[in-house]
Amino acid sequence: MGLSMNNNAQALHHAGAVHAEAGRSGKNVRSDCLVAITLRESGGIDLQLKSKVEVLYGRSIRALTTDMLSFYDIDHASVSIEDSGALPYTIAARLETAVRRLRPEETRCFLLPEREGLRGATPRDRFRRSRLYLPGNDPKLAINAGVHAPDGIILDLEDSVAPTEKDAARLLVRNTLREVDFGGAERMVRINQLPLGLADLEVIIPQEPNLILIPKVESAAQVVAVDDRIESLRTSFGVDTPIHLMPIIESAKGAMFAYEIATATTTVVALAIGLEDYTADIGAERTLEGKESLWMRGAVLNAARAAGVQAIDTVFSDVNDMDGLLASVREAKALGFDGKGCIHPRQIAVVHAGFAPEETEIEKAKKIVRAFDEAQRQGLGVVSLGSKMIDPPVVKRALRTIDLALRSGLLTEGWKEETHEG
Amino acid sequence: MKDEFVRNAAGRDVVTAINGTPAVPYMGVGNYHPEGRKTAPPVPTCADYPADGNKIVADLKTALEKAGLRDGMTISTHHHFRNGDLVANRIFDAAAELGVKDLRWFPSAAFPCHEPLIRHLDSGVIHHIEGSMNGPLGDYASAGKMRGMGVLRSHGGRYQAIQDGEVHVDIAVIAAPTSDPFGNCNGVNGPSACGGLGFALADSQYADRVIVVTDNLVPFPCVPWQIMGNHVDSVVVVDKIGDPEKIVSGTTNITKSPDRLLIAERTARFVEAAGILRDGFSFQAGAGGTALSFALFLRDMMRAKNITARFVRGGSTQYLVDMLDEGLTDYILDGQTFDLAGVRSMRDNPRHIHTNPFVSYNYHNKGNIASMLDVVVLGATEVDVHFNANVVTHSDGRLLHGIGGWQNCLFSKCTILPIPSFRDRIPVIVDEVTTLCGPGELIDVVVTERGIAINPLRQDLIDRTKHSGLPIRPIEALKEETESICGGVPEKPRFRDNAIAAIKWVDGTVIDIVRQLL
Numbered sequence: 032m033g034l035s036m037n038n039n040a041q042a043l044h045h046a047g048a049v050h051a052e053a054g055r056s057g058k059n060v061r062s063d064c065l066v067a068i069t070l071r072e073s074g075g076i077d078l079q080l081k082s083k084v085e086v087l088y089g090r091s092i093r094a095l096t097t098d099m100l101s102f103y104d105i106d107h108a109s110v111s112i113e114d115s116g117a118l119p120y121t122i123a124a125r126l127e128t129a130v131r132r133l134r135p136e137e138t139r140c141f142l143l144p145e146r147e148g149l150r151g152a153t154p155r156d157r158f159r160r161s162r163l164y165l166p167g168n169d170p171k172l173a174i175n176a177g178v179h180a181p182d183g184i185i186l187d188l189e190d191s192v193a194p195t196e197k198d199a200a201r202l203l204v205r206n207t208l209r210e211v212d213f214g215g216a217e218r219m220v221r222i223n224q225l226p227l228g229l230a231d232l233e234v235i236i237p238q239e240p241n242l243i244l245i246p247k248v249e250s251a252a253q254v255v256a257v258d259d260r261i262e263s264l265r266t267s268f269g270v271d272t273p274i275h276l277m278p279i280i281e282s283a284k285g286a287m288f289a290y291e292i293a294t295a296t297t298t299v300v301a302l303a304i305g306l307e308d309y310t311a312d313i314g315a316e317r318t319l320e321g322k323e324s325l326w327m328r329g330a331v332l333n334a335a336r337a338a339g340v341q342a343i344d345t346v347f348s349d350v351n352d353m354d355g356l357l358a359s360v361r362e363a364k365a366l367g368f369d370g371k372g373c374i375h376p377r378q379i380a381v382v383h384a385g386f387a388p389e390e391t392e393i394e395k396a397k398k399i400v401r402a403f404d405e406a407q408r409q410g411l412g413v414v415s416l417g418s419k420m421i422d423p424p425v426v427k428r429a430l431r432t433i434d435l436a437l438r439s440g441l442l443t444e445g446w447k448e449e450t451h452e453g
Numbered sequence: 454m455k456d457e458f459v460r461n462a463a464g465r466d467v468v469t470a471i472n473g474t475p476a477v478p479y480m481g482v483g484n485y486h487p488e489g490r491k492t493a494p495p496v497p498t499c500a501d502y503p504a505d506g507n508k509i510v511a512d513l514k515t516a517l518e519k520a521g522l523r524d525g526m527t528i529s530t531h532h533h534f535r536n537g538d539l540v541a542n543r544i545f546d547a548a549a550e551l552g553v554k555d556l557r558w559f560p561s562a563a564f565p566c567h568e569p570l571i572r573h574l575d576s577g578v579i580h581h582i583e584g585s586m587n588g589p590l591g592d593y594a595s596a597g598k599m600r601g602m603g604v605l606r607s608h609g610g611r612y613q614a615i616q617d618g619e620v621h622v623d624i625a626v627i628a629a630p631t632s633d634p635f636g637n638c639n640g641v642n643g644p645s646a647c648g649g650l651g652f653a654l655a656d657s658q659y660a661d662r663v664i665v666v667t668d669n670l671v672p673f674p675c676v677p678w679q680i681m682g683n684h685v686d687s688v689v690v691v692d693k694i695g696d697p698e699k700i701v702s703g704t705t706n707i708t709k710s711p712d713r714l715l716i717a718e719r720t721a722r723f724v725e726a727a728g729i730l731r732d733g734f735s736f737q738a739g740a741g742g743t744a745l746s747f748a749l750f751l752r753d754m755m756r757a758k759n760i761t762a763r764f765v766r767g768g769s770t771q772y773l774v775d776m777l778d779e780g781l782t783d784y785i786l787d788g789q790t791f792d793l794a795g796v797r798s799m800r801d802n803p804r805h806i807h808t809n810p811f812v813s814y815n816y817h818n819k820g821n822i823a824s825m826l827d828v829v830v831l832g833a834t835e836v837d838v839h840f841n842a843n844v845v846t847h848s849d850g851r852l853l854h855g856i857g858g859w860q861n862c863l864f865s866k867c868t869i870l871p872i873p874s875f876r877d878r879i880p881v882i883v884d885e886v887t888t889l890c891g892p893g894e895l896i897d898v899v900v901t902e903r904g905i906a907i908n909p910l911r912q913d914l915i916d917r918t919k920h921s922g923l924p925i926r927p928i929e930a931l932k933e934e935t936e937s938i939c940g941g942v943p944e945k946p947r948f949r950d951n952a953i954a955a956i957k958w959v960d961g962t963v964i965d966i967v968r969q970l971l
Contacts, residue, residue, distance in 0.1 A: 089944070
């Protein structure tokens, strides 16, 4: 990403470490900070703060730092913070990471007050047309992600995070879930592959994300393991909102067991696809046309439908090619997919446009829904349009098309009252 | 000398005098009525100038000597070369060699390339600067190191100050990409081509002495003569007047930031929803990333709805030139050119018009273009809940950049500021701006990533966009959300009592001051 890891952010993970760092600084770093703590025997706390917001928030940053050091019973240390305009939750996450790197046995969490109204349940079958991936260890991109109005936001702990930064990302994502308002977007976290992913859950689940993405799933047992851990954490932390699962199929083996994976637990709401790993796994080049993955996409889609869950297509990786993206979304929709991953906020509107129903689809759906209403009104068990009988799945699909049309602004709420012909 | 203060109509305590000359406090928009007559330069006679039209002198030092340079004089320069200017530094090097002191430098804008002038400020060759100060010069002034008080004016305000005799220019030095020996010159030809020379117009008309410096001498006549040689005393030919790379960029880039793109797109949608986008309309958008993207979104809407603008005000760029070539606008009225496509278009396309602050911005005038524009989009470092805006200082009180045409543009029929509600952790929507540059009554709309705030004075805009589906919110709500994200109400910068710079309103009155940082 062109961002350099400043200094040696690695922890000194042996007992009795006296120096640890966390976070980043440098010319291209924004909304982050680099924290360094060096413990000492005496002399109290010496805080060196270099901040671009010194005049505006210097006092507040110092107070937060002092509070945290006192929370962790650190009485003597020199602490330096190079701040590029990090928000308080980021500064707190970096400080906590540094403390935990000093003390691997530390289990206490320093939690700032949570922003109100962030938690809330989402329905199993809600729209998941777009879901925006955000690198879990980069605070800059998360702050405004919600204003781009994706259906879901994925805070990623897996591939976008360097192995040495997993601990830092976990705490930053935890704090992000507590502080950042993503608007109406579903709050999702992609955990690491198991077993590391199970440890991620310990930190993440108490914050009640709506959905956990499990990467590189190849068996039902992996989903069950995640679900079991979530259940036990839900009980211990009194989490009562449902937490959905979205396994990602990214291997030949995963594709073979897609149905078992989709039906492993009742908490699975969707299957997603990752094609970079899949194409490598089958020994093919990933092409724009995607012939090499057509079978797999069909297999996963079919498994998802058979299991009664959503099917979510892979990401489109050329962020500058909006025409290509639109074509790719239209293709995914034509194949039956419900959603597409996004790696850039500007892709969201295009994805929504691509999944928006066509004019003819809307007209057809309107007729079916009206016929359905009519049958309901007359107490008929069978819906018919003209001489044709309409099956329940068709009605369901029509209702969804109408919902989608409403969301896409192609229909207004009062459409049933509008006069119509036929 | 201790500054004395008086509270102006905007409620700001401003200085009663600037460098010993009494100053008029801001009285409110349109409330100050000037009296008297415009100033005039001395009456010259052809008898004193070579009949063959050859005004070339050996070098800049000779030209300055010939112009009678002495202690305490005012020398003006212009920013057509932006950060690529090589002339201003040489002027003061020459002045230093001549042993002259206490000069007032009156640039239309200063850039980081003028950092070497700090030496001449330290040594006393330059007493103070009246013009935008940013980068190293801004820090120098903010730290209280400049002996005199700086004065920041808009482009229109600079013309007004010269015209009204508020600033007497002793010697104007006009760096010209092409000139003839008579001093007719332009900016569209030559290796240092920059487009227009509009910022030098007032100086050429009103300065006692005018020196043209060029690196591309052509035989008479140099056409077009954007500056008329009849105003010019002498012509100096040098190897190089500017660094072309820094004068105009080869290409201008639109922003890639998703947040800025969102703001730009929303701004365009607002313009459409407000009914401004109709055949024959006009707009101005600068060369900043967000403004450029706004122009592109607007262009797409114009194409889709088959709408043509009558004129577009630039800051011209490749993008505006493409719109002109495509027939989406009848004219570009260009105040300064930002890329090579703009320079070529101004040279070759008769519908790409070279303008200057007299026709565009001067407030002591019989009308100007700025108030005829249907919509203008501008930036700001801060906007407060009264829609007052700041463009000259950082939120921490340091001088950031000049006013440019910003104040002048506020007179458009609809002034929109597309800005983020905060930058990193620096709130942009605040309770009160650090420095007041533009009164809120002239700022109609603020478009942020978290919502659009419409000035309550513009009920018409509120009504027209009510059902647009755009996220329209009270500015107070945006401010509160901003503060809640940034971690509470920010502290205010702390200042000493003394003023280091005065901010002029378009009519020459003092709208605010910048104090020395503590």
